[in-house]
Amino acid sequence: MHEWALAEAVIATVIEESRKEGLEEITKIKIKIGELQQIETEIFEFALNELTKAQGTSLLTKMKVEMDTERAIFRCRVCGNEWGFDDAGLSEDENEAIHFAPEVAHAYIRCPSCKSPDFEVLQGRGVSIESIKGRG
Numbered sequence: 391m392h393e394w395a396l397a398e399a400v401i402a403t404v405i406e407e408s409r410k411e412g413l414e415e416i417t418k419i420k421i422k423i424g425e426l427q428q429i430e431t432e433i434f435e436f437a438l439n440e441l442t443k444a445q446g447t448s449l450l451t452k453m454k455v456e457m458d459t460e461r462a463i464f465r466c467r468v469c470g471n472e473w474g475f476d477d478a479g480l481s482e483d484e485n486e487a488i489h490f491a492p493e494v495a496h497a498y499i500r501c502p503s504c505k506s507p508d509f510e511v512l513q514g515r516g517v518s519i520e521s522i523k524g525r526g
């Protein structure tokens with residue numbers, strides 16, 4: 391159900407931003423979804439649509455939603471090397487497992503350079519709004 395919570399947060403942010411910018415109509419928003427974010431985009435889109443309708447305001451009636459995937463990037467805490475999924479040398483099954491449960495990433499992924507399991511996730515987590523377009 392967290393798709394609904396995320397959609398609510400997105401709509402709330404869009405409305406807040408449009409007030410700040412003095413927009414009367416939102417035409418397009420771009421949402422970035424991290425590769426490691428567990429999300430059903432179909433449910434998320436549906437939730438966004440339903441919540442938009444529920445707002446009952448002309449502010450959002452013309453809003454189009456575009457979704458982008460943000461690539462996951464990891465950084466080794468030992469040698470400072472940075473890499474993405476493509477460079478991690480994982481099998482397809484392992485990739486699937488990680489996409490399904492990001493917390494298992496540490497069980498599978500090692501720094502391709504020094505083989506250390508001690509790394510941080512630089513990007514590819516969470517959902518954020520990349521841009522909001524509208525008319526004032």
Ligand SMILES: [Zn+2]
Pocket residue numbers: 466467468469470471501502503504505506
């Ligand atoms: Zn390393």
